[in-house]
Amino acid sequence: MKKTFKGLYLALIVFFLYLPIFTLMVLSFNEGKTMNAWVGFSLKWYEEMFNNRQIMEALGNTFTIAFWSATIATIVGTIACIGINAMGEKKKSIIMGLNNIPLLNADIVIGISLMLTFLMFGISLNYGTVLFSHITFCLPYVILSVMPKFKQLQNLTYEAALDLGATPVYAFFKVVLPDIMPGIISGFLLAFTMSVDDFVITHFTRGAGINTISTLIYSQVKVGIRPTLYALSTVIFVIVLVVLIAINIMSNKKKEKNI
Amino acid sequence: MGKYPAEFLKIKMPLIELIDISKSYDGETVLDEFNLKIKENEFITLLGPSGCGKTTTLRILGGFVTPDTGKVIYQGKDITNLAPNKRPLNTVFQKYALFPNMNIAENIAFGLKISGKSKEYIDDKIKYALKLVNLNGYEKRSVDSLSGGQQQRIAIARAIVNEPKVLLLDEPLGALDLKLRQEMQYELIRLKKELGITFLYVTHDQEEALTMSDKVVVMNQGYIQQMGTPEQIYNEPENAFVADFIGDSNIIDGVMMEDRVVKICNHIFPCIDEGFGRNKPVDVVIRPEDIIIGKPGEGTIDGVVTSNVFIGVHYEMCIQAGGFEWLAQNTTSYPVGTHVSMRVVPDNIQIMNKPQSEDEEAMALDE
Structure with a gap:
């Protein structure tokens, strides 16, 4: 009895979690244009998607912005962590507090204030401003995930390396970096997903010409969504799923190797 | 003297000299005009309670802490501001601070690779070092797969392959259990003999200090309390702090009546100390194992046993006598309530000057 209830409960949760995505995937293969009737299997929406220049451009923008903003934020954030780590306890907690405020801030506030700042300095909104904005809001996430690794480190191995004759730079790359790598990777992934996910900030800083997937879908909602966008969503979901599975398998293999 | 000037200088000159080193953190003084000379091939231990400045001293030597004032001299050269990676220590x-992303061989090879040694040399050294610390064949193991004691031995191996003139050891056995700690103590003494280099050891464990060292430096609150061989430190503590910190002891108020006679608890004890003057108040140290217990009236002072605990080799008893509770150790048990007498061989009574000022007293007694 208890066991069946447990199973049922789990099934319900999984069902409600994945039902919407499943519905979307099914509809992306629907021949008809309606949202509520199955007409027949077809790949025509996928064909339309790949031939739609607007969608392809938005897709490209989304992932290049995500990649570059995550990469730059990760490098800048890691360097910042080195500095913060070297500070005294009091300064450190002040800086970490300052770092945490943007995390709690509403996206819309960040978006509008960034837009106003760009306009005030006479910078026209384009790809660059979106990229810059994404780096800005990704940075705190990177710092938040790298900093604990520095705390674990406690400078012990760094000092040991210096003691054995390593220069500070050599010690950093040989000893510190491998130790904080898990934090850097998770910081990068976090920044990447935050960037792909973002709509509000992009919306305010993108200017006229440029679209990401989220802003494109938003603009099309107004004129009525075509199933092409279901196909697009399905493709993105599958890509994310594959990447996730790959990362999991890789980290499992690494664990086995260590044992 | 003109015959061997070079050799003469070599013997005369200490390997390391700390001159007037002071260091404070946030206004709190950790070291106050600290002076220490370390000779070549010495096993020297800095011993003291936590916060006494012993680790700071070690870190100043390693180059991780810059002293506020004072100089660090190594073989006649001032190395006070030299970066840690440039120091021959x-x-x-x-x-342990082993590098978890490298295997054991890579850990040991770290310093050798930096100094640009050939691959054959490095491989030989790794083998030699692992043999020295009794971990043959551990080259390919990961750091995580080793126990605490093994990791500590690798840390030692990693340091000694670089053939430093001085090995600094910062409470290296602190994280190990008692049995392993004792084994490692013998291991360290053996290593020291085989390598013939200077060991500077930091610990708060008095037993460790007494077992291994040629010279013990007892520290408290940034000052050196006493410096000497383990025997000197144990048998002739210079002040109440040292007596209290090293082993158990009875520290009793006494009055030096004249040379070789001291009055403790209104009883006259013969001793061997001279030169304190007449009727001078002093501190008297008597080790619990030096108290000889006998039948009432047979000793110098009579008393009553107030507690009795078996602690392994012997019984530890408190004896109330002359208004003072004496701590005594004996292999014979005297039950609580027994009337006994106590006497002490004159040799085993250690007389110390009372601290002159309040400041000095605080220095000696506070943790």
Whole structure:
């Protein structure tokens, strides 16, 4: 009895979690244009998607912005962590507090204030401003995930390396970096997903010409969504799923190797 | 003297000299005009309670802390501001600080690779070092797969392959259990003999200090309390702090009546100390194992046993006598309530000057 209830409960949760995505995937293969009737299997929406220049451009923008903003934020954030780590306890907690405020801030506030700042300095909104904005809001996430690794480190191995004759730079790359790598990777992934996910900030800083997937879908909602966008969503979901599975398998293999 | 001037200088000159080193953190003084000379091939231990400045001293030597004032002299050269990676010393850290992303061989090879040694040389050295610390064949193991004691031995191996003139050891056995700690003590003494280098050891464990050292430096509150061989430190503590910190002891108020006679608890004890003057108040140290217990009236002072605990080799008893509770150790048990007498061989009574000022007293007694 208890066991069946447990199973049922789990099934319900999984069902409600994945039902919407499943519905979307099914509809992306629907021949008809309606949202509520199955007409027949077809790949025509996928064909339309790949031939739609607007969608392809938005897709490209989304992932290049995500990649570059995550990469730059990760490098800048890691360097910042080195500095913060070297500070005294009091300064450190002040800086970490300052770092945490943007995390709690509403996206819309960040978006509008960034837009106003760009306009005030006479910078026209384009790809660059979106990229810059994404780096800005990704940075705190990177710092938040790298900093604990520095705390674990406690400078012990760094000092040991210096003691054995390593220069500070050599010690950093040989000893510190491998130790904080898990934090850097998770910081990068976090920044990447935050960037792909973002709509509000992009919306305010993108200017006229440029679209990401989220802003494109938003603009099309107004004129009525075509199933092409279901196909697009399905493709993105599958890509994310594959990447996730790959990362999991890789980290499992690494664990086995260590044992 | 003109015959061997070079050799003469070599013997005369200490390997390391700390001159007037002071260091404070946030206004709190950790070291106050600290002076220490370390000779070549010495096993020297800095011993003291936590916060006494012993680890700071070690870190100043390693180059991780810059003193506020004072100089660090190594073989006649001022190295006070030299970066840690340029110093001819290596450290064994309290928490091992092995590199988890490298295997054991890579860990040991770290310093050798930096100094640009050939691959054959490095491989030979790794083998030699692992043999020295009794971990043959551990080259390919990962750091995580080793126990605490093994990791500590690798940390030692990693330091000694670089052939430092001085090995700094920061409470290296602190994280190990008692049995392993004792084994490692013998291991360290053996290593020291085989390598013939200077060991500077930091610990708060008095037993460790007494077992291994040629010279013990007892520290408290940034001052050196006493410096000497383990025997000197144990048998002739210079002040109440040292007597209290090293082993158990009875520290009793006494009055030096004249040379070789001291009055404790209104009883006259013969002793061997001279030169304190007449009727001078002093501190008297008597080790519990030096108290000879006998039948009432047979000793110098009579008393009553107030507690009795078996602690392994012997019984530890408190004896109330002359208004003072004496701590005594004996292999014979005297039950609580027994009337006994006590006497002490004159040799085993250690007389110390009372601290002159309040400041000095605080220095000696406070943790």
